[in-house]
Amino acid sequence: MKFVDEARIHVKAGDGGNGCISFRRERFIPRGGPNGGDGGKGGDVILQTDAQLITLLDLTYPKQFRAQKGNHGKGKDQTGKSGEDLIIRIPVGTIVRDNQTEEVLQDLLFGGQRFVVAEGGRGGRGNARFATPTLRAPRRAEKGEKGQERWLRLELKLLADVGLIGYPNVGKSTLLSRISSARPKIADYPFTTLVPNLGVVNRDDYRPFVVADIPGLIEGASKGAGLGLTFLRHVERTRLLVHLLDISEGSPRDAVNDFQALKRELKAYDPSLQKKKQLLALNKIDLPSVRERATDIKNQFKKMGHRLYLISGQTGEGVEELLEEVSQTIESISDQGHG
Numbered sequence: 084m085k086f087v088d089e090a091r092i093h094v095k096a097g098d099g100g101n102g103c104i105s106f107r108r109e110r111f112i113p114r115g116g117p118n119g120g121d122g123g124k125g126g127d128v129i130l131q132t133d134a135q136l137i138t139l140l141d142l143t144y145p146k147q148f149r150a151q152k153g154n155h156g157k158g159k160d161q162t163g164k165s166g167e168d169l170i171i172r173i174p175v176g177t178i179v180r181d182n183q184t185e186e187v188l189q190d191l192l193f194g195g196q197r198f199v200v201a202e203g204g205r206g207g208r209g210n211a212r213f214a215t216p217t218l219r220a221p222r223r224a225e226k227g228e229k230g231q232e233r234w235l236r237l238e239l240k241l242l243a244d245v246g247l248i249g250y251p252n253v254g255k256s257t258l259l260s261r262i263s264s265a266r267p268k269i270a271d272y273p274f275t276t277l278v279p280n281l282g283v284v285n286r287d288d289y290r291p292f293v294v295a296d297i298p299g300l301i302e303g304a305s306k307g308a309g310l311g312l313t314f315l316r317h318v319e320r321t322r323l324l325v326h327l328l329d330i331s332e333g334s335p336r337d338a339v340n341d342f343q344a345l346k347r348e349l350k351a352y353d354p355s356l357q358k359k360k361q362l363l364a365l366n367k368i369d370l371p372s373v374r375e376r377a378t379d380i381k382n383q384f385k386k387m388g389h390r391l392y393l394i395s396g397q398t399g400e401g402v403e404e405l406l407e408e409v410s411q412t413i414e415s416i417s418d419q420g421h422g
């Protein structure tokens with residue numbers, strides 16, 4: 084899946100229709116009064132979030148979006164028809180900026196949210212409106228107002244419902260490729276993943292959700308070590324994190340230490356990340372060396388008040404149970420929007 088998290092688009096609302104200059108012409112009424120109708124309002128350009136969309140891909144082409152013009156007013160006091168609004172569908176989590184000033188115009192966090200980005204011009208008034216007791220036959224009408232237009236920069240900050248985090252090489256990308264149709268690069272060396280990968284997880288009885296595979300984190304990441312923490316902006320708005328642990332490599336790794344080290348990094352990046360719900364999983368349980376120590380480690384976490392899932396992203400062992408808890412957790416917090 085190609086992931087696009089930025090798009091520049093030009094929006095132009097409809098111009099208002101012109102007011103009309105017209106006079107009543109009826110037999111036996113020599114001087115009929117003015118009856119020019121008003122122009123119709125131009126259509127607005129509206130952004131509307133759609134929970135089914137997960138990228139801004141649809142907006143990379145075309146780039147120009149125009150709403151309909153209002154019709155001109157007509158004689159016999161007929162108001163011109165208003166132009167239709169143009170609705171552009173965007174994913175939840177899109178931040179809308181003015182391209183020139185960079186000013187954030189709106190932050191769209193919930194499904195079905197609407198925001199008018201360019202307002203249609205008002206219709207001009209017809210000459211019927213300008214009649215006064217002293218001026219009975221005004222030959223004047225207004226032009227319709229121009230519709231607003233501007234360049235916008237859309238940025239999708241929310242990548243996912245679930246962020247997969249952990250040290251490099253612990254098997255995040257492998258797990259993502261097992262649970263979704265995403266095919267991230269997998270390799271036996273650290274920092275294989277350089278930008279977050281996204282996958283959609285479809286499970287019976289649950290709404291689909293999006294998982295982001297976040298590049299590996301290491302101690303000191305908040306100070307720039309490894310790839311640093313800039314991509315943590317992508318986990319800021321996930322509903323929950325799944326923290327993968329791996330003790331299979333190097334000098335015997337200590338899962339509890341690893342867990343606490345990354346917890347400190349997240350906290351240093353943004354203290355509010357600590358409040359995010361985290362599920363913990365020990366990966367590569369298919370390896371005998373890992374399986375041997377697994378129960379022990381599970382008990383250590385239990386004492387700290389954490390449930391540790393034992394899984395293998397490679398064979399799929401234990402993955403269903405983990406996904407079940409992920410699905411249920413998402414459902415239980417889905418009404419609160421992405422916080």
Ligand SMILES: Nc1nc2c(ncn2[C@@H]2O[C@H](COP(=O)(O)OP(=O)(O)OP(=O)(O)O)[C@@H](O)[C@H]2O)c(=O)[nH]1
Nearest residue numbers: 251252253254255256257270274275276299396397
């Ligand atoms: N035995 C075993 N090996 C695994 C498992 N999951 C991943 N691996 C191996 O571990 C290595 C790293 O896997 P990746 O999925 O690339 O790890 P990652 O966490 O995405 O790594 P970075 O992108 O570098 O942070 C690869 O050689 C995988 O084949 C597992 O469950 N069991």
Ligand SMILES: [Mg+2]
Nearest residue numbers: 255256275276
């Ligand atoms: Mg990876």
